[in-house]
Amino acid sequence: MSIIDPRTGNPLTAEPTTNNAGNASAxxxxxxxxxxxxxxxxxxxxxxxxxxxxxxxxxxxxxxxxxxxxxxxxxxxxxxxxxxxxxxxxxxxxxxxxxxxxxxxxxxxxxxxxxxxxxxxxxxxxxxxxxxxxxxxxxxxxxxxxGDAPPSPEDQAEEALSTGDAAAAREIYQSLVSQYPEHYAYQIGLARALVAEKRGDDARSVLDNLPPEERDAAPARGVRASIEFSEQALSTEEVAALGERNDSEAQYQRALRQVADGQYDAGLEALLALMKQDRAYNDDAARKTLLQVFDALGADHPLTVTYRRKLFALLY
Known part of the structure; x- marks a missing residue:
């Protein structure tokens, strides 16, 4: 439908075009x-x-x-x-x-x-x-x-992160931060790119310079959780050296490595399985790590929604 000027009742814009299927196109x-x-x-x-x-x-x-x-x-x-x-x-x-x-x-x-x-x-x-x-x-x-609108810089940065080009994402976010120093989502995006480049200390520095209300909010907490995953997890070689071990420690370390590598679905499933098997392991470490992953992904992420529901079902 067209946008109507609230003062005159006249259309402000033309009707949207339709595509070949006859559906309205934005x-x-x-x-x-x-x-x-x-x-x-x-x-x-x-x-x-x-x-x-x-x-x-x-x-x-x-x-x-x-x-x-x-x-x-x-x-x-x-x-x-x-x-x-x-x-x-x-x-x-x-x-x-x-x-x-x-x-x-x-x-x-x-x-x-x-x-x-x-x-x-x-x-x-x-x-x-x-x-x-x-x-x-x-x-x-x-x-x-x-119809030929180019992707926004934000979309380009997210695409770079999803394809493993953390350096390109960092450069885009650095440019956005310089243009919009008070748009704190870009600083958090920059920190995420730095984490992906395995530059945890630099990412922490970016987060530490945020205003307190931004520093303590869920997006920044999520990036801090990602830094901690990367620092706590065993290296790929160390995980491989666990071999056929299937005790709680080995299961936890494999799950943590998966989370640190961005394999969230597999890591969350493994942490949930460990909770079912050994809830007391390392002072309830599996549940606490699940909550950290939820923070890292954000409350609206599909995996957060799915696994929060599974966690609730397991607990209650």
Missing amino acids: STERPSVTPEEVIIELSAGNIQQVLEASMQVPVLLGSYSPTSSTCTTLLSVLEKLAVEYAGAFLLAKLDIAANPEIGGQLGVSSVPDVKLVSQGGLVDGFQGALPEKEVREWLNRYFPAP
Whole structure:
């Protein structure tokens, strides 16, 4: 369904395209445009024309200060997306230092500030330098995403981690951290990449520098658990040297090695089996390690949900 402007009742966007199966598609192909066609520098001389243009096409008003690095970062994202969305909206950039009276008229209290205007009135907006992925998600509330949209840096980093290229993931997260130093999820992502590179001390340093509320939250605790798995687990060679041993210690060490290597499903299953067989082993180590793995994976991870249920069934 189309997005309706809450002030006028008029459609803000066109109906989504349909795919060959007749199902609604969230993305659409658009003709290419040049930056000059979709990006405008706003001033006292053209603001009236821009507002009038919003009667025909939505306008994104991006207020910024040229001396602010956070503004520069967000503005480059908005400029890229304006071209990528190829005319779905116009981007009107406002230098707030050069045009303070316009900023006052628009109700801009701090920069960066982004407002979506349609039919001459405000529809939505946000303040602060949101990361590109979040800006895309915000835009996609109102405009069908381009069908050829490239993967976000966050998606690229996660793909690199999943394929074992921890160095590439680290480089992406380092770049994101430098651009968005207060977006702490990127620092946690960087720590995860460092753990994958077996640089536990560097990962701890990143986590230790987080604000207390972030440092003690589940995502950071999960990365710390991953560091501990890597440090506590026997090496691959040491596990192989256990041979045919099947006592509780050997079972635990094999499970811990699997967890440290990211083989979470196998490791969780082995820890659960050890709990059933020898609950008292090493002061209930199997159960405690299961809980650490849940922290590392996150509460919403499918394996966490599955094995938390199995653990509950075993205990009660």
